[in-house]
Amino acid sequence: MPANCSPAPSNSSATHAENGTWRTFYLSGTTELREGRFGTPTVTASADIAAHLTPTTLFDALSIQVDGPLAWDKNLTVDVHLTDVDERYRLRLVNRALSHTAAPQKTEPARRGRPFRCPGREGIPELP
Incomplete structure (x- = not known):
């Protein structure tokens, strides 16, 4: 490989893509390889998401x-x-x-402590 050649990605695939979805896909990949990640990262473990599951x-x-x-x-x-x-x-x-x-169980698990209750929830008394 000549010294002046670099394996940098080319935009030629993106400019010849038939639709906007693939053009954006190729250009995003090229940008990530050249400059690093971009865009808004999503947090999948947020409390808002977990509360609605x-x-x-x-x-x-x-x-x-x-x-x-x-x-x-x-x-x-x-x-x-x-x-x-x-x-x-x-x-x-x-x-x-x-x-x-969620099927009914015939056996009870071994008890090794008190049941856990979420503190502060209405209708559920807190443990001492």
């Missing part, structure tokens, strides 16, 4: 955050009772995978 969607989002190698030999069962809508869920962490179900 259904419980099953929230549990799905939580399940992809599990660190597989760290959770390799962990075995955990958590029962969740949403008292304001009277819904019950069971979360299970087994073999690096977090799953959830």
Whole structure:
């Protein structure tokens, strides 16, 4: 490769694109490669987004955050009772995978402490 050649991206693909969507795609990629990232970054873990998720969607989002190698030999069962809508869920962490179900359970998980209640919520007394 000659010394005066650089592998910098070209705008030629963008100028010959047939529609505006692909032209913008190519030009955005070229700009990112030359100048770095641009635009408005989105925050997917914001409280506004989490507050509007259904419980099953929230549990799905939580399940992809599990660190597989760290959770390799962990075995955990958590029962969740949403008292304001009277819904019950069971979360299970087994073999690096977090799953959830709303199906009625035949067995109770082992009790190792007091139930957690969100402080300050109406109708739910705070724990002492």
